[in-house]
Amino acid sequence: MLTLYHAPRSRSSRIISLLRELDALDKVNIVIVDITRGDGSGAKDPKNPHPDGKVPLLVHDGVVIWESIAIIQYLTDLFPEKKLAPLAGDPKRGRYLSWLAWYAGVLEPVLIAEAAGLSHPYLQATFRGSKEMADHLETALTASPYLMGDGFSAADLLLYSPFAWYPEATPDVPAVKAWIERCAARPSVQWAADFDASQQVAA
Incomplete structure:
Protein backbone atom coordinates (compact mmCIF):
# COMPACT_ATOMS: atom_id res chain seq x y z
CA MET A 1 0.00 0.00 0.00
CA ALA A 85 15.07 6.93 -14.52
CA PRO A 86 17.96 4.63 -15.43
CA LEU A 87 18.10 1.59 -13.19
CA ALA A 88 21.06 0.36 -11.20
CA GLY A 89 23.62 -1.07 -13.60
CA ASP A 90 22.69 1.32 -16.41
CA PRO A 91 25.71 3.46 -17.43
CA LYS A 92 23.50 6.56 -17.14
CA ARG A 93 22.55 5.86 -13.52
CA GLY A 94 25.47 7.83 -12.09
CA ARG A 95 24.62 10.93 -14.12
CA TYR A 96 20.98 10.68 -13.09
CA LEU A 97 21.78 10.38 -9.38
CA SER A 98 24.24 13.25 -9.69
CA TRP A 99 21.51 15.52 -11.06
CA LEU A 100 19.22 14.62 -8.14
CA ALA A 101 21.98 15.35 -5.62
CA TRP A 102 22.94 18.57 -7.42
CA TYR A 103 19.38 19.79 -7.07
CA ALA A 104 19.45 19.36 -3.29
CA GLY A 105 23.06 20.40 -2.76
CA VAL A 106 23.37 23.31 -5.17
CA LEU A 107 20.36 24.45 -7.17
CA GLU A 108 17.76 24.88 -4.42
CA PRO A 109 20.19 26.39 -1.86
CA VAL A 110 21.41 28.90 -4.46
CA LEU A 111 17.87 29.90 -5.42
CA ILE A 112 16.75 30.25 -1.81
CA ALA A 113 19.82 32.26 -0.79
CA GLU A 114 19.36 34.66 -3.70
CA ALA A 115 15.61 35.00 -3.11
CA ALA A 116 16.41 35.90 0.52
CA GLY A 117 19.04 38.42 -0.55
CA LEU A 118 21.82 36.51 1.18
CA SER A 119 25.41 36.83 0.05
CA HIS A 120 28.50 35.53 1.83
CA PRO A 121 31.82 34.01 0.72
CA TYR A 122 30.95 30.79 2.58
CA LEU A 123 27.73 30.45 0.59
CA GLN A 124 29.55 31.13 -2.66
CA ALA A 125 32.33 28.67 -1.89
CA THR A 126 29.97 25.92 -0.75
CA PHE A 127 27.02 26.19 -3.12
CA ARG A 128 28.43 28.37 -5.93
CA GLY A 129 26.13 31.03 -7.35
CA SER A 130 23.55 31.69 -10.03
CA LYS A 131 26.17 32.02 -12.78
CA GLU A 132 27.73 28.65 -12.03
CA MET A 133 24.25 27.11 -11.76
CA ALA A 134 23.24 28.57 -15.11
CA ASP A 135 26.52 27.51 -16.75
CA HIS A 136 26.05 23.92 -15.57
CA LEU A 137 22.52 23.74 -16.95
CA GLU A 138 23.54 25.45 -20.19
CA THR A 139 26.33 22.96 -20.81
CA ALA A 140 23.98 20.01 -20.40
CA LEU A 141 21.05 21.49 -22.32
CA THR A 142 23.07 22.77 -25.23
CA ALA A 143 24.21 19.20 -25.86
CA SER A 144 20.72 17.64 -25.64
CA PRO A 145 17.09 18.69 -25.11
CA TYR A 146 16.90 17.09 -21.66
CA LEU A 147 19.32 16.55 -18.80
CA MET A 148 19.75 12.86 -19.55
CA GLY A 149 19.77 13.14 -23.33
CA ASP A 150 16.93 13.01 -25.84
CA GLY A 151 14.24 11.78 -23.44
CA PHE A 152 12.44 13.41 -20.52
CA SER A 153 13.34 11.95 -17.13
CA ALA A 154 12.49 12.42 -13.48
CA ALA A 155 15.63 14.54 -13.21
CA ASP A 156 14.05 17.07 -15.58
CA LEU A 157 10.82 17.01 -13.58
CA LEU A 158 12.70 17.79 -10.37
CA LEU A 159 15.18 20.39 -11.61
CA TYR A 160 12.69 22.31 -13.72
CA SER A 161 10.19 22.62 -10.86
CA PRO A 162 11.67 25.58 -8.93
CA PHE A 163 11.71 27.70 -12.08
CA ALA A 164 7.99 27.05 -12.50
CA TRP A 165 7.39 28.42 -8.98
CA TYR A 166 9.99 31.16 -9.13
CA PRO A 167 10.32 32.24 -12.78
CA GLU A 168 12.34 35.31 -11.82
CA ALA A 169 15.25 32.95 -11.16
CA THR A 170 15.23 31.56 -14.69
CA PRO A 171 18.70 31.99 -16.22
CA ASP A 172 18.81 34.25 -19.27
CA VAL A 173 20.05 31.36 -21.37
CA PRO A 174 18.09 30.27 -24.48
CA ALA A 175 18.81 26.56 -24.02
CA VAL A 176 17.64 26.64 -20.40
CA LYS A 177 14.52 28.67 -21.21
CA ALA A 178 13.59 26.25 -24.01
CA TRP A 179 14.06 23.29 -21.64
CA ILE A 180 11.80 24.88 -19.03
CA GLU A 181 9.12 25.41 -21.69
CA ARG A 182 9.39 21.78 -22.81
CA CYS A 183 9.04 20.53 -19.25
CA ALA A 184 6.14 22.87 -18.50
CA ALA A 185 4.29 21.59 -21.58
CA ARG A 186 4.17 18.02 -20.26
CA PRO A 187 0.53 16.87 -19.83
CA SER A 188 1.40 15.70 -16.31
CA VAL A 189 2.16 19.26 -15.25
CA GLN A 190 -1.26 20.54 -16.28
CA TRP A 191 -2.89 17.47 -14.76
CA ALA A 192 -1.21 18.14 -11.41
CA ALA A 193 -2.24 21.81 -11.55
CA ASP A 194 -5.86 20.84 -12.24
CA PHE A 195 -5.75 18.26 -9.45
CA ASP A 196 -4.43 20.81 -6.97
CA ALA A 197 -7.07 23.35 -8.01
CA SER A 198 -9.83 20.78 -7.50
CA GLN A 199 -8.54 19.90 -4.04
CA GLN A 200 -8.35 23.54 -2.99
CA VAL A 201 -11.93 24.12 -4.15
CA ALA A 202 -13.05 21.00 -2.31
CA ALA A 203 -11.32 22.16 0.85
Missing part, protein backbone atom coordinates in the same frame (compact mmCIF):
# COMPACT_ATOMS: atom_id res chain seq x y z
CA LEU A 2 1.35 3.40 -1.03
CA THR A 3 0.19 6.63 0.61
CA LEU A 4 1.33 10.11 -0.37
CA TYR A 5 0.78 13.03 1.99
CA HIS A 6 0.31 16.04 -0.26
CA ALA A 7 -0.46 19.74 0.09
CA PRO A 8 -1.79 21.41 -3.08
CA ARG A 9 0.52 23.94 -4.71
CA SER A 10 3.59 22.92 -2.79
CA ARG A 11 6.79 20.99 -3.41
CA SER A 12 4.75 17.80 -3.33
CA SER A 13 2.91 18.89 -6.50
CA ARG A 14 5.88 17.64 -8.51
CA ILE A 15 5.31 14.20 -6.99
CA ILE A 16 1.72 14.33 -8.27
CA SER A 17 3.17 15.09 -11.72
CA LEU A 18 5.56 12.18 -11.34
CA LEU A 19 2.77 9.77 -10.41
CA ARG A 20 0.90 10.89 -13.53
CA GLU A 21 4.01 10.30 -15.64
CA LEU A 22 4.37 6.84 -14.09
CA ASP A 23 0.68 5.97 -14.65
CA ALA A 24 0.66 5.09 -10.95
CA LEU A 25 -2.08 7.35 -9.60
CA ASP A 26 -4.44 4.41 -9.15
CA LYS A 27 -1.83 2.67 -7.02
CA VAL A 28 -1.36 5.49 -4.51
CA ASN A 29 -3.70 6.83 -1.86
CA ILE A 30 -3.26 10.61 -1.83
CA VAL A 31 -4.00 12.22 1.53
CA ILE A 32 -4.46 15.99 1.39
CA VAL A 33 -2.92 17.78 4.36
CA ASP A 34 -2.35 21.36 5.41
CA ILE A 35 1.14 22.82 5.84
CA THR A 36 2.63 26.01 7.20
CA ARG A 37 3.40 28.17 4.16
CA GLY A 38 5.96 30.89 3.58
CA ASP A 39 3.34 33.64 3.71
CA GLY A 40 2.29 32.56 7.20
CA SER A 41 -0.90 30.82 6.12
CA GLY A 42 -1.71 27.21 6.89
CA ALA A 43 -0.64 25.13 9.86
CA LYS A 44 0.96 21.85 10.79
CA ASP A 45 -1.60 19.13 10.14
CA PRO A 46 -2.04 16.38 12.76
CA LYS A 47 -2.98 13.97 9.92
CA ASN A 48 0.53 14.31 8.49
CA PRO A 49 3.05 11.88 10.02
CA HIS A 50 6.03 13.97 8.88
CA PRO A 51 7.72 15.14 12.10
CA ASP A 52 8.22 18.64 10.69
CA GLY A 53 4.77 18.85 9.15
CA LYS A 54 6.30 19.02 5.66
CA VAL A 55 5.38 17.47 2.32
CA PRO A 56 5.86 15.33 0.37
CA LEU A 57 5.87 12.25 2.53
CA LEU A 58 5.45 8.75 1.10
CA VAL A 59 4.54 5.65 3.12
CA HIS A 60 4.91 2.22 1.52
CA ASP A 61 3.72 -0.73 3.60
CA GLY A 62 4.71 1.08 6.76
CA VAL A 63 8.06 2.30 5.43
CA VAL A 64 8.32 6.10 5.56
CA ILE A 65 10.19 8.01 2.82
CA TRP A 66 10.61 11.78 3.02
CA GLU A 67 12.31 14.46 0.88
CA SER A 68 11.41 14.88 -2.80
CA ILE A 69 14.66 13.41 -4.08
CA ALA A 70 14.31 10.21 -2.07
CA ILE A 71 10.65 9.86 -3.06
CA ILE A 72 11.42 10.44 -6.74
CA GLN A 73 14.18 7.83 -6.69
CA TYR A 74 11.97 5.39 -4.76
CA LEU A 75 8.98 5.73 -7.10
CA THR A 76 10.94 5.54 -10.34
CA ASP A 77 12.64 2.37 -9.08
CA LEU A 78 9.27 0.96 -7.99
CA PHE A 79 7.67 1.65 -11.39
CA PRO A 80 10.54 1.14 -13.86
CA GLU A 81 8.38 0.36 -16.89
CA LYS A 82 7.94 4.05 -17.77
CA LYS A 83 11.73 4.48 -17.90
CA LEU A 84 11.78 7.84 -16.18
Whole structure:
Protein backbone atom coordinates (compact mmCIF):
# COMPACT_ATOMS: atom_id res chain seq x y z
CA MET A 1 0.00 0.00 0.00
CA LEU A 2 1.35 3.40 -1.03
CA THR A 3 0.19 6.63 0.61
CA LEU A 4 1.33 10.11 -0.37
CA TYR A 5 0.78 13.03 1.99
CA HIS A 6 0.31 16.04 -0.26
CA ALA A 7 -0.46 19.74 0.09
CA PRO A 8 -1.79 21.41 -3.08
CA ARG A 9 0.52 23.94 -4.71
CA SER A 10 3.59 22.92 -2.79
CA ARG A 11 6.79 20.99 -3.41
CA SER A 12 4.75 17.80 -3.33
CA SER A 13 2.91 18.89 -6.50
CA ARG A 14 5.88 17.64 -8.51
CA ILE A 15 5.31 14.20 -6.99
CA ILE A 16 1.72 14.33 -8.27
CA SER A 17 3.17 15.09 -11.72
CA LEU A 18 5.56 12.18 -11.34
CA LEU A 19 2.77 9.77 -10.41
CA ARG A 20 0.90 10.89 -13.53
CA GLU A 21 4.01 10.30 -15.64
CA LEU A 22 4.37 6.84 -14.09
CA ASP A 23 0.68 5.97 -14.65
CA ALA A 24 0.66 5.09 -10.95
CA LEU A 25 -2.08 7.35 -9.60
CA ASP A 26 -4.44 4.41 -9.15
CA LYS A 27 -1.83 2.67 -7.02
CA VAL A 28 -1.36 5.49 -4.51
CA ASN A 29 -3.70 6.83 -1.86
CA ILE A 30 -3.26 10.61 -1.83
CA VAL A 31 -4.00 12.22 1.53
CA ILE A 32 -4.46 15.99 1.39
CA VAL A 33 -2.92 17.78 4.36
CA ASP A 34 -2.35 21.36 5.41
CA ILE A 35 1.14 22.82 5.84
CA THR A 36 2.63 26.01 7.20
CA ARG A 37 3.40 28.17 4.16
CA GLY A 38 5.96 30.89 3.58
CA ASP A 39 3.34 33.64 3.71
CA GLY A 40 2.29 32.56 7.20
CA SER A 41 -0.90 30.82 6.12
CA GLY A 42 -1.71 27.21 6.89
CA ALA A 43 -0.64 25.13 9.86
CA LYS A 44 0.96 21.85 10.79
CA ASP A 45 -1.60 19.13 10.14
CA PRO A 46 -2.04 16.38 12.76
CA LYS A 47 -2.98 13.97 9.92
CA ASN A 48 0.53 14.31 8.49
CA PRO A 49 3.05 11.88 10.02
CA HIS A 50 6.03 13.97 8.88
CA PRO A 51 7.72 15.14 12.10
CA ASP A 52 8.22 18.64 10.69
CA GLY A 53 4.77 18.85 9.15
CA LYS A 54 6.30 19.02 5.66
CA VAL A 55 5.38 17.47 2.32
CA PRO A 56 5.86 15.33 0.37
CA LEU A 57 5.87 12.25 2.53
CA LEU A 58 5.45 8.75 1.10
CA VAL A 59 4.54 5.65 3.12
CA HIS A 60 4.91 2.22 1.52
CA ASP A 61 3.72 -0.73 3.60
CA GLY A 62 4.71 1.08 6.76
CA VAL A 63 8.06 2.30 5.43
CA VAL A 64 8.32 6.10 5.56
CA ILE A 65 10.19 8.01 2.82
CA TRP A 66 10.61 11.78 3.02
CA GLU A 67 12.31 14.46 0.88
CA SER A 68 11.41 14.88 -2.80
CA ILE A 69 14.66 13.41 -4.08
CA ALA A 70 14.31 10.21 -2.07
CA ILE A 71 10.65 9.86 -3.06
CA ILE A 72 11.42 10.44 -6.74
CA GLN A 73 14.18 7.83 -6.69
CA TYR A 74 11.97 5.39 -4.76
CA LEU A 75 8.98 5.73 -7.10
CA THR A 76 10.94 5.54 -10.34
CA ASP A 77 12.64 2.37 -9.08
CA LEU A 78 9.27 0.96 -7.99
CA PHE A 79 7.67 1.65 -11.39
CA PRO A 80 10.54 1.14 -13.86
CA GLU A 81 8.38 0.36 -16.89
CA LYS A 82 7.94 4.05 -17.77
CA LYS A 83 11.73 4.48 -17.90
CA LEU A 84 11.78 7.84 -16.18
CA ALA A 85 15.07 6.93 -14.52
CA PRO A 86 17.96 4.63 -15.43
CA LEU A 87 18.10 1.59 -13.19
CA ALA A 88 21.06 0.36 -11.20
CA GLY A 89 23.62 -1.07 -13.60
CA ASP A 90 22.69 1.32 -16.41
CA PRO A 91 25.71 3.46 -17.43
CA LYS A 92 23.50 6.56 -17.14
CA ARG A 93 22.55 5.86 -13.52
CA GLY A 94 25.47 7.83 -12.09
CA ARG A 95 24.62 10.93 -14.12
CA TYR A 96 20.98 10.68 -13.09
CA LEU A 97 21.78 10.38 -9.38
CA SER A 98 24.24 13.25 -9.69
CA TRP A 99 21.51 15.52 -11.06
CA LEU A 100 19.22 14.62 -8.14
CA ALA A 101 21.98 15.35 -5.62
CA TRP A 102 22.94 18.57 -7.42
CA TYR A 103 19.38 19.79 -7.07
CA ALA A 104 19.45 19.36 -3.29
CA GLY A 105 23.06 20.40 -2.76
CA VAL A 106 23.37 23.31 -5.17
CA LEU A 107 20.36 24.45 -7.17
CA GLU A 108 17.76 24.88 -4.42
CA PRO A 109 20.19 26.39 -1.86
CA VAL A 110 21.41 28.90 -4.46
CA LEU A 111 17.87 29.90 -5.42
CA ILE A 112 16.75 30.25 -1.81
CA ALA A 113 19.82 32.26 -0.79
CA GLU A 114 19.36 34.66 -3.70
CA ALA A 115 15.61 35.00 -3.11
CA ALA A 116 16.41 35.90 0.52
CA GLY A 117 19.04 38.42 -0.55
CA LEU A 118 21.82 36.51 1.18
CA SER A 119 25.41 36.83 0.05
CA HIS A 120 28.50 35.53 1.83
CA PRO A 121 31.82 34.01 0.72
CA TYR A 122 30.95 30.79 2.58
CA LEU A 123 27.73 30.45 0.59
CA GLN A 124 29.55 31.13 -2.66
CA ALA A 125 32.33 28.67 -1.89
CA THR A 126 29.97 25.92 -0.75
CA PHE A 127 27.02 26.19 -3.12
CA ARG A 128 28.43 28.37 -5.93
CA GLY A 129 26.13 31.03 -7.35
CA SER A 130 23.55 31.69 -10.03
CA LYS A 131 26.17 32.02 -12.78
CA GLU A 132 27.73 28.65 -12.03
CA MET A 133 24.25 27.11 -11.76
CA ALA A 134 23.24 28.57 -15.11
CA ASP A 135 26.52 27.51 -16.75
CA HIS A 136 26.05 23.92 -15.57
CA LEU A 137 22.52 23.74 -16.95
CA GLU A 138 23.54 25.45 -20.19
CA THR A 139 26.33 22.96 -20.81
CA ALA A 140 23.98 20.01 -20.40
CA LEU A 141 21.05 21.49 -22.32
CA THR A 142 23.07 22.77 -25.23
CA ALA A 143 24.21 19.20 -25.86
CA SER A 144 20.72 17.64 -25.64
CA PRO A 145 17.09 18.69 -25.11
CA TYR A 146 16.90 17.09 -21.66
CA LEU A 147 19.32 16.55 -18.80
CA MET A 148 19.75 12.86 -19.55
CA GLY A 149 19.77 13.14 -23.33
CA ASP A 150 16.93 13.01 -25.84
CA GLY A 151 14.24 11.78 -23.44
CA PHE A 152 12.44 13.41 -20.52
CA SER A 153 13.34 11.95 -17.13
CA ALA A 154 12.49 12.42 -13.48
CA ALA A 155 15.63 14.54 -13.21
CA ASP A 156 14.05 17.07 -15.58
CA LEU A 157 10.82 17.01 -13.58
CA LEU A 158 12.70 17.79 -10.37
CA LEU A 159 15.18 20.39 -11.61
CA TYR A 160 12.69 22.31 -13.72
CA SER A 161 10.19 22.62 -10.86
CA PRO A 162 11.67 25.58 -8.93
CA PHE A 163 11.71 27.70 -12.08
CA ALA A 164 7.99 27.05 -12.50
CA TRP A 165 7.39 28.42 -8.98
CA TYR A 166 9.99 31.16 -9.13
CA PRO A 167 10.32 32.24 -12.78
CA GLU A 168 12.34 35.31 -11.82
CA ALA A 169 15.25 32.95 -11.16
CA THR A 170 15.23 31.56 -14.69
CA PRO A 171 18.70 31.99 -16.22
CA ASP A 172 18.81 34.25 -19.27
CA VAL A 173 20.05 31.36 -21.37
CA PRO A 174 18.09 30.27 -24.48
CA ALA A 175 18.81 26.56 -24.02
CA VAL A 176 17.64 26.64 -20.40
CA LYS A 177 14.52 28.67 -21.21
CA ALA A 178 13.59 26.25 -24.01
CA TRP A 179 14.06 23.29 -21.64
CA ILE A 180 11.80 24.88 -19.03
CA GLU A 181 9.12 25.41 -21.69
CA ARG A 182 9.39 21.78 -22.81
CA CYS A 183 9.04 20.53 -19.25
CA ALA A 184 6.14 22.87 -18.50
CA ALA A 185 4.29 21.59 -21.58
CA ARG A 186 4.17 18.02 -20.26
CA PRO A 187 0.53 16.87 -19.83
CA SER A 188 1.40 15.70 -16.31
CA VAL A 189 2.16 19.26 -15.25
CA GLN A 190 -1.26 20.54 -16.28
CA TRP A 191 -2.89 17.47 -14.76
CA ALA A 192 -1.21 18.14 -11.41
CA ALA A 193 -2.24 21.81 -11.55
CA ASP A 194 -5.86 20.84 -12.24
CA PHE A 195 -5.75 18.26 -9.45
CA ASP A 196 -4.43 20.81 -6.97
CA ALA A 197 -7.07 23.35 -8.01
CA SER A 198 -9.83 20.78 -7.50
CA GLN A 199 -8.54 19.90 -4.04
CA GLN A 200 -8.35 23.54 -2.99
CA VAL A 201 -11.93 24.12 -4.15
CA ALA A 202 -13.05 21.00 -2.31
CA ALA A 203 -11.32 22.16 0.85
